[in-house]
Amino acid sequence: MSTILRVDMDDQSHKWEAVPKKYETLGGRAFTSAVINDEVDPTCHPLREFNKIVIAPGLLAGTAAPSSGRLSIGGKSPLTGGIKEANAGGLTANRLGRLGIKGIIIEGAPPADSQDWYSIVAGRDSCSVVKTNDYAGIGCYELIGRIWKDYPVKPGIIGCGITGQRLMKSAGVFGNDLENRSPGRYAARGGLGAVFGSKRVLAVISDSTDGAIPLPKDKDRFDKGREALHEAIDKHVVTGKLNDAQGNPYGELKNYGTNILQNFLSENGALPTRGFSSGRFSGAARISGEAVHELVDRTRAKFGGVAEGRYAHPCQPGCVIACSNIVPFEDTGKAHVSPLEYESAWAFGSNLDIDVLHDVAELNRLCNDLGLDAIETGNALAMLMEGGVIEYGDGPAAIETLKEVYKPDSIIGRLIASGTKTTGETLGVTRIPVVKGQAIPAYDPRPIRGIGVTYATTPMGADHTAGYTIAAELDGIKGTVTDPRELKKAELSRYFQALTAYIDATGYCLFIAFPVLDNDDGFNGMVDSVNGFLGKDIDVIEYGLDVLKNERDFNKRAGFTAEDDRLPEFFKSEPLPPHKLTFDVSDEEIDTVFGGI
């Protein structure tokens, strides 16, 4: 039996509500987007009392389904002005799943002159909203450390750092990891950390003591499905086991993490380099997943079991993909940052022309500590470089400048934390890589046009995870992108967006898409696990399109039009070296992505 926990920050009261019938099959993103669309006025100010935060574990969170512990956080985005769902791994989805909490809705706000900060502690049929002023104003690493000590039940912890507390538009929602080593499991995008700040909620702490593993409606089907999926995951070269039968490295994500893409994208001329001015980065290898793999091996060889470096590190309980990592210092064996993903390595590396791995790692660590979205922040730093404030390639200068964000009075700190668009415009930059105000991630849309269509049309603002057409496009890059499914770019993007919305609802990690798309047994396993859990037959694509319909409806009522579904002008007028391509998907084709829904 699952329930909804509703917290009213006007007076810090809460109540438990039965799940309305219409929300019964909704989890994760499907739930957050439905509630936001149903309950939030799309024209409201995102950082005042009328916005809401919705926190929802995926449908299968807390179960034995493999890699199914993603957490969705929803609200109206202060960065895009539209609906937002950001999701992450970590502990919280598992804890909420075990507590039988379908979603937490945080609404209202203390009076404007309130100086108090609160944390919400959710347990088995219990909730308290406690004043935690001593948690405010400190780094996120210290913050999770204190909470972990104050609540010695290995709780899931999510919340906002100092940037969220200051209502900065790039503030993400951090989450702690399995060992509480790092607040690096970020629902990073779209400024939802600032929405936490606007409600004066520092943290949501979930204690699943006395919790229980959620029971599927049709246990046989569920078990059969999750096992088939697990097998497909293990077999696939992207998501599979660490080593093959001969002991050679096999699964790409386990060995190199998402950052295996760094070299690959560069080789294909699609790695956005120096503020989207080239598709190839001469320093890619030095900041790549392969480089991290070798660094970990070297460090572990040197320090043995004491070394903290890892690859194949899971980001959530029950993850069998384990694409995460811990980047160690070679001289001490201690952890520098966890994780260093492709997106962050790109945002602070190739994007800034920085090829020193520990400069990149340090920039990422600072974001984790400050409560910032790494993609948005990397792009904001690129704007500072475009604007001549710091030099491209100067890692130490980038680090020192990012540290300005700690200072409440630093205007440049405020600017960086306000995101790419604000930073770029303030410096008079006209090559600003954003869609709907949100920074474009690590795939240049000129050579990879399908992802450009996703950037343009997803209700989320530029977001590669919203419809990862890369999976289909990577084969045939270099301007003659071929599509294995023989779909046009618009259809390709729509398919991936719908599939993604479904996966984001289930709690499954998006990376199951590789084995699911390549292997019918994997696909059917996914479907059986979800349908077995719900005891219902759900159509994957219809379900996903329904989520997107809710999201687009919200955005439309917020004032979005087709003109918001566009890439920045410079992608159409500036050819990208080395292949000299511009983005040439027509507006008309772009508008067919959701023309029908």
Place this chain on the structure above:
Amino acid sequence: MSTILRVDMDDQSHKWEAVPKKYETLGGRAFTSAVINDEVDPTCHPLREFNKIVIAPGLLAGTAAPSSGRLSIGGKSPLTGGIKEANAGGLTANRLGRLGIKGIIIEGAPPADSQDWYSIVAGRDSCSVVKTNDYAGIGCYELIGRIWKDYPVKPGIIGCGITGQRLMKSAGVFGNDLENRSPGRYAARGGLGAVFGSKRVLAVISDSTDGAIPLPKDKDRFDKGREALHEAIDKHVVTGKLNDAQGNPYGELKNYGTNILQNFLSENGALPTRGFSSGRFSGAARISGEAVHELVDRTRAKFGGVAEGRYAHPCQPGCVIACSNIVPFEDTGKAHVSPLEYESAWAFGSNLDIDVLHDVAELNRLCNDLGLDAIETGNALAMLMEGGVIEYGDGPAAIETLKEVYKPDSIIGRLIASGTKTTGETLGVTRIPVVKGQAIPAYDPRPIRGIGVTYATTPMGADHTAGYTIAAELDGIKGTVTDPRELKKAELSRYFQALTAYIDATGYCLFIAFPVLDNDDGFNGMVDSVNGFLGKDIDVIEYGLDVLKNERDFNKRAGFTAEDDRLPEFFKSEPLPPHKLTFDVSDEEIDTVFGGI
């Protein structure tokens, strides 16, 4: 015979074009908005090569019609993302009218890596685009001084200051005044100075040597009309002569300028004070038009003819209203700033809780020198105060902070020059007074609801001059606004917006609206002068609505919807002292303003 001058900044070439038939009756704003809507892709980046600048004198510019020398400048606004027309007095409209130039269209842009700055010099059938790199990077006072010396023909000069050169979104287009004392005749709003900067055009210099007074098609009707209008202007208490028959002060604008409103609005509880948190300012009298009048009188009494202080100072050749002023230093008799309008005195005075006249004047002078819009900048400074960066009421701190804009590397300087929204959001302020991204001017919309409807619905972004319902509303302020015309707020706003669009096309100063609305002879005089000049019968309101249709069409195609026609949330949720009013015109009523067109 009038012509269009088209300058292509790609290669600095130009050509003269005959006026297409469809533009024959269009002048000023009607011309700029038609050309922008016809020629500019509404989705283009406003600060890249596809935007255009259109400069157009009003229809009657250069003629003997009273107060008919307004100049319109149009383009896609980098501040609002929509169409923009900003207009001003000064010399240029007169010069262009005498040259027979209906409009100058500046398009294209030098290559992105160009370091050169250009000026466009227009004369009788001649045009040259000259490299003027030595005009770059200096204050606007020095800039116009140099040009005046380099072109000793008393030219009209418009252009952008250092903020426009740096593509800052608050940069206006300056214009020189009759004596070339000040660059204070600003087409200030919407960032068109940055569009100049993006085309690397520093100045447009118009030399009307060998020019001629434009000839009306129907001279009798024109003369009859302009004389009747002149008489109505002279008689009206707002626009009339300096003194009555008994030698007592009579015409309000001549005696006190627009800043007569400072005390009046405060008394009525509608003067936005301390960042729109009160409607009454205890220091209003010290920065009022009356205070300036007395200062001028005292200074002139002390220094006689040497004193530079003035009221009843005309802003354009042939102005019979002469509402402008020169604020003197009492200890030297020298000019401090010209003009100090109500809007600037409000923006830097009551709005910032500053009641020291020379602090306010200095902030205004700095804006003139920096090339900044005073309304946008005053509101941006208020955001710095809301955000705690400087204290409300601290004039010297505001001055020092504004001076940061001179420094190319000052981030706070860049921020201020990026406008109210950017400044407010960067500081985490959620009470940001903007519509369509443009700062709200000096009338709080809570007690004066009609002007709120204008702020919300004008295609220009918040702009009091776009539909000055104040003229009708001021009688019945204090929450029980009565409307002398018995129109609802939406109808009132639509009427004023249409009338204004017509007046902005004619070249007449908007202040003729007072005698025109109060006196049928004045209205008919206006109509006869325009129709006599054109030799055609033009319907005032139909003509105005056609202008608005063009503008709204552009904005719609740029992606604007009804949701952009809204005031910020806090006007609806925060009651304004002293009358405790919120803005309560419904969205439905607002949408009827242009529901029909």
